[in-house]
Amino acid sequence: xxxxxxxxxxxxxxxxxxxxxxxxxxxxxxxxxxxxxxxxxxxxxxxxxxxxxxxxxxxxxxxxxxxxxxxxxxxxxxxxxxxxxxxxxxxxxxxxxxxxxxxxxxxxxxxxxxxxxxxxxxxxxxxxxxxxxxxxxxxxxxxxxxxxxxxxxxxxxxxxxxxxxxxxxxxxxxxxxxxxxxxxxxxxxxxxxxxxxxxxxxxxxxxxxxxxxxxxxxxxxxxxxxxxxxxxxxxxxxxxxxxxxxxxxxxxxxxxxxxxxxxxxxxxxxxxxxxxxxxxxxxxxxxxxxxxxxxxxxxxxxxxxxxxxxxxxxxxxxxxxxxxxxxxxxxxxxxxxxxx
Ligand code: SF4
Numbered sequence: 001x002x003x004x005x006x007x008x009x010x011x012x013x014x015x016x017x018x019x020x021x022x023x024x025x026x027x028x029x030x031x032x033x034x035x036x037x038x039x040x041x042x043x044x045x046x047x048x049x050x051x052x053x054x055x056x057x058x059x060x061x062x063x064x065x066x067x068x069x070x071x072x073x074x075x076x077x078x079x080x081x082x083x084x085x086x087x088x089x090x091x092x093x094x095x096x097x098x099x100x101x102x103x104x105x106x107x108x109x110x111x112x113x114x115x116x117x118x119x120x121x122x123x124x125x126x127x128x129x130x131x132x133x134x135x136x137x138x139x140x141x142x143x144x145x146x147x148x149x150x151x152x153x154x155x156x157x158x159x160x161x162x163x164x165x166x167x168x169x170x171x172x173x174x175x176x177x178x179x180x181x182x183x184x185x186x187x188x189x190x191x192x193x194x195x196x197x198x199x200x201x202x203x204x205x206x207x208x209x210x211x212x213x214x215x216x217x218x219x220x221x222x223x224x225x226x227x228x229x230x231x232x233x234x235x236x237x238x239x240x241x242x243x244x245x246x247x248x249x250x251x252x253x254x255x256x257x258x259x260x261x262x263x264x265x266x267x268x269x270x271x272x273x274x275x276x277x278x279x280x281x282x283x284x285x286x287x288x289x290x291x292x293x294x295x296x297x298x299x300x301x302x303x304x305x306x307x308x309x310x311x312x313x314x315x316x317x318x319x320x321x322x323x324x325x326x327x328x329x330x331x332x333x334x335x336x337x338x339x340x
Contacts, residue, residue, distance in 0.1 A: 001145055001146060001164070001165075001168060002143065002168045003204060004145060004204055005168055005176060005204075006170075006178040007200050007201060007204075008176060008180050008183060008200070008201070009170065009175055009176055009179055009208070010200075011179060011183065011200040012098055012175055012176075012178060012179030012182060012183075013100055013175070015125045015186075016178070016179075016182060016261050017042075017182070017186075019033075019042065019325075020033075020046060020050055020053075021033035021049060025101075025125055025126045025174070026125075026126070027122055027126040028058065028059055028101060029048065029053070030120055030121065030125050030126050030302055031086075031101070031114075031118070032049065032052060032053070032086070032120050033045065033049055034121050034122065035049050035082050035085075035086060035113065035118065036049055036052075036077060036082075038082065038118075039078065039079055039163075039290075040077055042185070044077075045077075048076070048077055051073065051173055052073055055073060056073075058099075058338045059090050059093050059094065059099055059101065059240070060090075060099055060298065062086060062087060062090035063087065063089065063090035063093070063094045067087065067123035067183050068321070068323070070083050070084075070086075070170055071083055071254070071323035072321065072322065072323045073082075074231045074288060074323065075324070076326060077325040078325070078326060080220075080251065080323070080325070081113070081252075081256060083115060085112040085113025085114075086113060086114040088113070088294065089111040089112045089113055089114065090255075092111060092112065093111070094122070101122075101168050103126075103127045104123075104129075104296065105119055105120070105129055108122050108123055116134075117133050117134060117135055118133075118145055119131070120132050120133035120134070120162075120177065120182075121133035122177075123173035123175040123179060124169075124174040124176075124177045125177065125178065126174070127161045128171070128172070128173060128174060129173065130166065130173050131166075131169075131173065132162045132166050132169065132173075132177065133163045133164045133177045134158055134161055134165065135181060135184075135191070136152065136184070136186060136306070137180070137182075137183070137184025138161070138165070138177075138180050138181055139152035139158060139161060139179045139217065140184050140188055140190060140217055141151065141180055141183055141184045141188045141201075142161055142164075142165065142180075143207075143216050144188060144194070144205060144206075144208070144213055144216045144217070145201055145204065145205045145206060145207070146205040146206055146207075147206035147207040147211075147212055147216060148216065149216065149217070150217065150278070151217075151218065152217040152218075165268070170273070171315060179239055180299050183199070183200075183201070184202060187199045192214035192215075193214075194208075194209045194213050194214075196213055211234065212289070224290045225288065225289075225291055225292055225293045226291060226293070227292075227293045227295065228261065228292060228293070228294050228295070229262055229263050229294075229295045229296075230259045230260065230261055230262070230294060230295070230296045230297075231259060231260055231262065231263055231264045231269070231296070231297055231298065231299065232257045232258070232259040232282070232296055232297070232298040232299075232328075232331055233257065233258045233259060233260075233269070233298070233299055233301055234257055234282055234298055234300045234301065234331060234334070235257075235258065235273065235301045235303050235307075235310070236300070236301065236302050236303070236335070236338075237302070237303050237304075237305070237306045237312060239314050239315075239334060239339075240306075240312035240313055240314055241257075241313060241314075241318065242257070242258055242307065242309050242310035242311070242312055243255045243256065243258075243310060243311050243312075243313060243322070243324075244256060244258055244309070244311065245311075250289060250292065251325050251327070254323065254324075254325050255318075255322050255323065255324050255325075256324075256325070256328055257298075257331055258310060259296070260272060263297055265336075266279060266281075266299075269299050269301075270291050273301060273303070274303075274305070274307070275303045275304045275305040275307075276301050276303055276304075277301075277302040277303060277304045278301070278302040279299055279300070279301050279302075280299070280300045281297075281298075281299060281300075282297070282298030282299055282300045282331070282334055283297075283298055283330060283331065283334045284296060284297045284298070285327070285330045285331065287297075287327035289324070289327075294327060296300070296327070296331075298331055298334070300335065300338055312338065315332070315335065315336055318332060319332070334337070
């Protein structure tokens with residue numbers, strides 16, 4: 001692997017993609033982009049990143065934004081705890097570091113929402129510290145170049161790979177970390193489809209030379225997703241619709257349409273929801289989270305009384321002011337159609 005370092009650096013310098021967060025090495029920019037990129041594709045992140053930076057150009061701005069506005073800005077990116085942790089970390093940087101992003105690995109790692117990968121990325125890219133940033137791309141390139149039949153999802157294996165890479169890190173640690181990740185993202189693709197003919201490492205890659213590049217890394221059986229069923233009650237009173245904040249579990253504190261676990265008949269819904277004037281079956285939607293799958297059906301209900309256990313909003317208010325998780329947005333589209 002050691003003799004690949006220079007090749008990766010040169011390849012990265014010549015081929016790196018022009019991305020908005022690569023215009024400088026300001027830790028605020030790198031931090032926000034790294035957090036957005038967790039679980040989200042680069043193409044999808046670019047617009048969010050630019051909108052975020054226009055509204056919140058500094059750590060101070062981020063520390064002062066209201067949670068509701070922040071979640072609205074984050075709407076569609078999912079995994080909302082990432083946004084909440086960004087604000088918590090910004091407040092801490094303002095209070096503890098006088099608004100200046102800390103410049104040691106341990107201090108960066110101590111910030112809310114920042115794990116070893118992100119701390120390593122920021123420390124190496126922004127402060128040229130000799131720290132590794134090992135993600136799935138790095139694990140894939142590393143295991144293929146050496147034709148290693150390792151379980152890349154095992155945290156102990158990942159730690160060991162990090163230690164090995166640290167031994168060969170060049171002075172330009174940030175460029176190297178970004179280079180090996182980028183190689184994994186655009187050339188050494190997952191699911192048995194690496195573009196070896198275009199790869200700068202092909203003459204040294206053991207998996208390629210042994211014709212085993214589609215077998216490495218080994219496929220690990222994915223964890224079964226837990227399946228849950230819900231019925232949503234899309235309640236309308238005059239021009240307003242009922243919403244409530246989730247009190248726990250997934251999407252904690254996010255807005256949702258009132259709902260109950262399980263599927264229910266018309267008669268059962270009439271017993272669950274009081275004061276129904278009209279009732280019709282609504283749409284269904286399936287939403288897949290990392291470890292869960294929600295099957296949702298819905299009823300569209302007009303009620304004769306406003307139940308004050310809920311908050312009531314017009315469609316415009318929901319669209320403009322609230323962050324509705326993407327699991328529920330098809331139901332918002334549905335009630336818009338019903339209103340027309
Ligand atoms: S030669 Fe193929 S398998 Fe090896 S690192 Fe390059 S793209 Fe990956």
